[in-house]
Amino acid sequence: MANDVVEDHPYLPGGLIPLDQWKTPETSVQKTIRGAFRDILDQLRAGISPEEQAFQSLDDLPMLSGDRLKAFAPEPDAALLAQVMVDQFDQLHRDGASHREVNIVVAPPFSGVPEALRCLSRRVLTPPDNLLMTEQDAGAWWDEQLSGGDWVIPELADFWLRHAAGLNLLRELFARIALDHAGNGMVGCSSWCWQFWRQYSPELSLAPYTLAPLTGEQLTRWLDYLASGDGEQQVTARMTRDGLYVLPAPQQDSDLKYSSFTQDLATLARGNRGVALAIWQRTLRARPEKDDEDTGKEVVRLAGSRCWVAPLDQISLPSVPASAGRQPSHILHALLLHDGLNAERLALVTGMQKQDIALTLDRLIRAELVGRDQASDVYRATPLGYPSVRKNLQARGYPVDGF
Template sequence: MATTERDNEQPCLPGGLIPLDQWSMPDVSVHKTLRAGFKDILEQLRSGLTPESEAFESLDDLPSLPAKKLKRYAPEPDASALAPAILEQLEALRQQGVHNRQVSFIVAPPFSGVPDALLTLPARVIEPPDNLLMSEQDADRWWDEQLSDDDWVLPELANFWLRHRSGLHLLKSFFARVAMDGAGRGIVACSSWCWQFWVRYWPEIHVGPLTLAPLDSERLTDWLDFLARGGNGRSMTARMTNDGHYVLPPKTDESKEKYSCFTQDLANAARGNRGVAHAIWQRALRAKPEENADQDEDGASKTAECWVVPFDQLSLPGVPQGSGQQAGIVLHAIMLHSSLTIASLERVTGIAGAELKLLLSRFLRADLIVQDENTQAYRPTALGYPSVRKYLQARGFSVDGF
C-alpha cells in the first residue's frame, strides 16, 4: 500500500505547520459525501435491502460525563508532546526551503496549545515587562537586555502590548528586529487576533509567519482518536445518541458500520480550531451509568464506549441579549490582548471600572470569559469563543483571519 501524506503526520500535530497565507477554512467534500452515499447504497443492495432488525433506541437523555471519564475519553492535549512536533516541523520546513528565518513566528487562533508547548522547551522564556507603556528608547533598551545569542521562546506576543498611544513601542521595536534577523534564535507564538491588528496597523511587517494546519473532518477524527488512546493503545468507540451512527474509531475502507457526519460539523463549527473543537467534543460526550467501569473482572482494560450528542441538542454559550456597544468594545479588547486585568481594560477601552465590572460579571455568568486566579486577568473560554467571534464580526469589529 502506498504511503500517503497523512501517514507521515505527527498525530499530536495533524497537518503540521504551514505558511500563514495557505490556511483555509475546512469544507465539506461533495465528492466524499457522494462516495459515502453510494457505498451505503451498495451495501444495502448486497444485503438484499434488509432493514435493521430493530430501530435504534434513542439515548438523548444520557447524563454528562464525570470528570474522571472525561479525562479518559477526551483528555487535554499534552503540551510536552506538541513541543517536539513543532520543532520537527520547523526543521522540515527549513530543509524544504519554506522557512529560513532565525526567529520562527507561529500565528495561531486562541486555544491552539502552542504557547503552553513552547513553555516546555529547553529554552529561555521571555516574559513581558510589568510596565508595557514605554517610550521608543526604553523599548529598544529592554529588548537589548532580553535578546541574545541563546535559544529563547516567547509564548504569547499578545501580552507584550496595549492598544494605547504609549503601549505600541515594545512590539514596534520587536517586529523591526525580527524582520532584520536581529533578534537571535527564537520561537514566537502570536495570537491571530493580535496579528490581525498589527498587520493592519503596520502592513510593512514581514516575518514569514507560519500557522497550524486547520483540522478538517478526517484530521479531527484522527486527532480525537489519538487523544482517547492516550498513548496506551486503548481503543474507543463513540456513537451518536440519536441514531447510533459511529464517530470513532476513524472510518476505514473496510468499515461496514454507518458513520455520522458529526466531526465534519464539528470541524466547521470550530473553523478548524483544535482547542475549540476539543472543548465542544467534551461537551458532547455522554456515557451510560453501567459503562462507568473501565476494567473487566481480571483487571484488563476494556474498549471504552461513549455516546455523542447531536449538534442541534448541544447548549453552547452565547453573548447575552441586549449587550450594547460597550460589550463589544470590552470583548474585542480581551481578544486582541488574549487576557486583560480590569486596570488594563480601563486603559485600552476608556470605560470606567464600575461599568466594566458589570459587563464582566455578565460575561462570566454566560461562560464567555474566565478570570485567572493568579493574575486576575480575564480571558475568553474555548466554548464561548465561536459566539464571541460571530458577535464581534456582525457588529463591524475587526476579527482574526481564522
C-alpha cells in the same frame, strides 16, 4: 521550489502551513441548514438572562465527568505538541522553505501554542511589568533580553497594549526580527494580535506559519489519538440518537457506518482544535437514548472503552445577547486582542469606567463567555463561547482575525 508543508503527524494533523494557506473546513449540507436555524434561535434568545445564555444540554442523558471524561477527551500534551512543532520547523529549514532565525507561529485562541512553547528547553521571555515604554526604553529592554542565547516567547499578545504608549515593545521587536537582529528564537502569536499589527503596519510580513485547520477527517484522527493514548487502548464513541460511529477513526476495510458529527464540529469550531475539544467534552454521554437491543439493531461490539455523543443540535452554546449594546463587544474584542487582561488594563485600553467594566464582566462570566484566572486575575474569552463571540464581533463591524 521548496516544499513549505511538512509531513503529517497524528498530534498535529495537517502539520504547519504558511499563514496565507489557511482556510476554513468545508461545511456539510446538513450543517449549513442547522447553522441557519441556530442563527435564528440566537436572535430569538437576544433578550434572555445571562444564565440562560450559558451552555445548556437539551437532552436528559448523563454527561461524562471526572475520570471517564478525562479518559475519552483528555487535554492535549503540550510537551508533545511542542516537540512536533520543533521537528517540523527543523524539517522546513532543511528543505529550504524557511530561512528566518526567528520562527513565528500565528494561531487562533485555544490552539495550545503558548502552552506548548513554554515546554521548550529555551529561555522563556516574559513581558515587563510596565508595557508603556518609550522607543529608547524598548530598545534597551530588548538589548538585554535577546543577548542570552536561544529564546522563546509563548504569547506575543502579552507584550503590548492598545494604547499610544503601549506599542513600542512590539514595534522594536518586529524591526529586529525583520533584519535578523533578534538571535535564534520562536514566537507564538494570537491571531487577533497578529491581525491588529498587520492592519497597523501593512508592510509587516515575517513569513509566519500556523497550525493547519482541522477538517472533519483530521479532527476524528486527532480525537482518536488523544483518547487512545497513542494507540495503547481502543475507544468507541457513537451517536446517542442513531448509533452511528464517531470513533475509532475509520479504517479502509471497515463496515462501520459513520456520522458526519466531526465534520460538523470542525465547521462549528472553524478548524480550531481547542474550541472543538471543549465542545466535544460537553457532548459526551454515558449512555444512548435507546440501547441497541431495544431498537432491534444488530449489535457490533468493539473492544475497549465506549461512550456516546449527543448531536450538536442537542447542545446550546453560550451566546452574546444581541441586545447587550456595545460595551460587552468592546470588552470581548480587547480581551482577544491581548489574549486576556486584568480589569485595570481593560480600563486603560477601552477607556471605559472601572464600574462599568466590573458589571459587564460579571454578566459575561455568568453567560460563560468569559472566565477569570484566579491566580493572575486575568479575564479571557472561553472556548465554548468563542464561536458566538467571534460572530458577534464580526457582525458589529469589529476587525476580526482571519481564522
